[in-house]
Amino acid sequence: MSSTSSLILKLSPLALPYLALFCGGVFLTVCQSFGLLTPLPYPGGMVDAYLELLTDSSFFASFVFSLGVAAVSAASAVTIGTLLAYRIWKLPGRLATVALVYKIPLVLPHIAVAFVVLVFWSQSGILASAAHQLGLIRSMTEFPNVLYSGWGIGMILAYTLKGTPFAMLLVMAMLVRFDARQIQTADMLGASGLRIFFSVVLPRLAPAMHTGFIILFLYSFGAFDIPYILSESRPGMLSIQVYNLYFKHDLARRPEAMAILTIMFGFAVLFIVAYSKVVRRLEDGVRKL
Amino acid sequence: MKHLVTLLVLAMLFVLPVVVLMLIGLAPGWRFPHVWPDEFSPQAIAYLVRNHERILTSLSSSLLFSMLTVLATLPMCLIPAAVFARVDFPGKALVEGLLLTPALVPPMTFAMGLHYVFIKLSLTETMLGVVIMLAMFSYPYMFRALVAGFQSMGEDYRMCARNLGAGPLAIMLKVELPLLIPAVIAGGSVVFLVAFSEYFLVFLIGGGSVDSFTGTLFPLLSSSNRSLAAVLTLIFLFLPIALFVIMDTTLLRLYRKMQMI
């Protein structure tokens, strides 16, 4: 047996389901977006669904809005997660065990996290009540309108809360392998705590942070659980639009739902490729310095 | 002092929500401007007791398909992970990147396309269909963990076993797999959590026939009965945590035993 065929054989437990189910699934989604292989024959032209979307200004608004919510929440989750992970890593042993509570939101489903955000941040929520008790506000309408500002802040808060422990998990895995003596050395050489963090620790953690960002960003971009609870009427999230098109309308609009999915898929793939290219170039640049 | 601040921030972010969920569960009438509920009521607990059978059924169903998903991803990833950890071949980075995409792209993008095929194959409304779908987008976590596990194990054990005359199957089962257990647990935990907390795919493929705890929880979380929603969320939280604790302690005991022998 040649080495190539043995390689293929060894990869087949993963490669076969990947090709049949994942690639097959994406292929069917793309086909249906062109009105082919739909459950019922589709009367329109091949690109009707795309024309419909591209001429709809609310589609663009939704797309940009979904991107914004995903980018801001992923960036803040990674930032907060990295800082907290570093702080936990520096905790003495016994306290570090207590710090394991950070894993709680990892277990909570997204929709429950959305529920928690709702309970805390609505104008009649816990924080508003606290502000009232402290005499900061007199009635609930004076509490800042966090959830319905039109900026998706509620969803950003929920994604950040859910994403932070995930980023922490990834960063912690890096930190475990990190040699504390490097910090001691830098310390002895007179570097400040801030300086140590930024020039010694952070570069080591970068790979975990990049991975975390990509995963969180793309998840928030495409998932529908949190928007289901926290999204506003306008602009809507893309995933909600797909859900409504798929489940709440008749089969004639199936190609439209699939076209949105195809665009989302294409974007996700492009994003992964572009992001890893940029990161690699940056890292090469750093290495040359 | 600095440590205290760290712990305080952690508590505010991650413990406070759980405390508040408990309070909501016990006090359905808790509303603005009270910071502490003025009245407690066992309504939600009573509902729980009345419906314990149904809740337990959906919990065990969720547990079952999540476990099966973990079990399905393991054989899928084991040999390919070994290859990725040890063999260099042209286009490896690309293939690895491609194999990780199912966890990155929105699962709706391929699940909705597959849905129709699953109906044709009578895989919808079956546990099997649900497990296939869940395994298909959660395996990258297992794969990554196993690749890392094989890398940190190195080649020495395998060489040694081979020199002592063990065949490839025996090496895999008796030498490598036991050494891989931490990696399997790490990957398996993530796969389990992903499967256990998934609502949409189970709903799409299971079509209501495959019971799931998220399926019970979801309509209630978006309803106005917040007390009940909070209590069910706490159960949801408790089960995986209990499972992980049990697993950790038994493993520890197992390791101690193995070393003693």
Add this chain to the structure above:
Amino acid sequence: MKRTLVIIALYFTMTAPTGLYAQTADADLAKTPFSRIEEQARGSQVSWYMFGGWAHVNTWVDTYVAGEMKTRYDIDLVRVPMDAGVFVNKLLNEKAAGKKKGNIDLLWINGENFKNAREAGLLFGPFAQKLPNVQQVVDPDSIAFDFGFPVDGYEAPYGRAQFVFEYDTAQIAEPPTTMAALKQWIHANPGRFTYPQPPDFTGSAFIRQVFYAVTGGHAQYLAGWDPDLFARKAPLLWQWLNDVEPYLWQKGRTYPQDSAFLDTLFSRGEVGLGMSYHPPHAQNKIIEGTYPETVRTFVMQDGSIYNIHFTAIPFNSPNKSGAMVLANFLISVDAQLSKYRPENWGDFPALDPKRLSPQDKRRFQAVDLGPATLGPEQLNPVAVPEIPADYLEAIEQGWRDHVLNE
């Protein structure tokens, strides 16, 4: 929409032979006497797909209905929570994929979902006239139409709902009881009113009530879809809704996604008025502990929409006999009475009081609806029927174009 349905219909005639076997068996069922059907169903399992967002309704189904089905007919009832729009879509997918044996036996359905399902040939029937309880205690006229669409025996009645508003007597002394007064009230209390965003069931019904009130009543629309009439009258509706929009909760920039969300806003006092398509809703919420004890219900004097909600059987139900037995039990005097009690659910019976024995009538009258629920004497005088479903779709689409995105 219409075009699609024609295509769907064509498609199914092309693939008719696949459905032939099921049809003959179904035809047999139509000839079988009901006592025989009950016998066939004994020891079987029935899956009932229904909206799952109301814990008290879930409990009632899981305990009372499931218990009675078991003791009376030895049938195991499985309740599956799923929104009506979603199971109709699921059935469409299954029909298109040629799946002859599905897994849904009974649906809780009405209105546009029924119309969509019926037009796409997703329902088994007619079966309603076969049910002994429908023959005995239901007024056939009351179930002839569902949102203006002929029922033709493809649905069995299950309950009666009517649109009510809710307010907290501790906060508001006199609630507005006409649409004109409501408008004034909204202007006088900015930020204290909103309605769920269509296609939410409740929000959509609220808009229809406004439509009736500002365009001169419901009678003109009942004859069927009239695009000219709609084009002439609809601007009055958009004007009313846009007039109040800046004074709504969040200045009308966003609307609650669904009625549960509005309930939450109301229960926490963020808005002053709640609304529901279910007269006992406020009482249920008080019992549940979510609403303050001081909440009461009122109706608009210029019309309060009512409807009948139904159960139906999908074309590919694996246990049609069992589904019929369940549908028949649900419309029985016992089940309707149990459902009427506010501690169980409080849903109004779909029975004809004139057809009840004096003894049964007294049993219904003896039910204490609770202080927050209006009785038939307040509800019946203002009750107006639902609009034909074509208007409903036009209004929902128009709301997107003229109110949300204008």
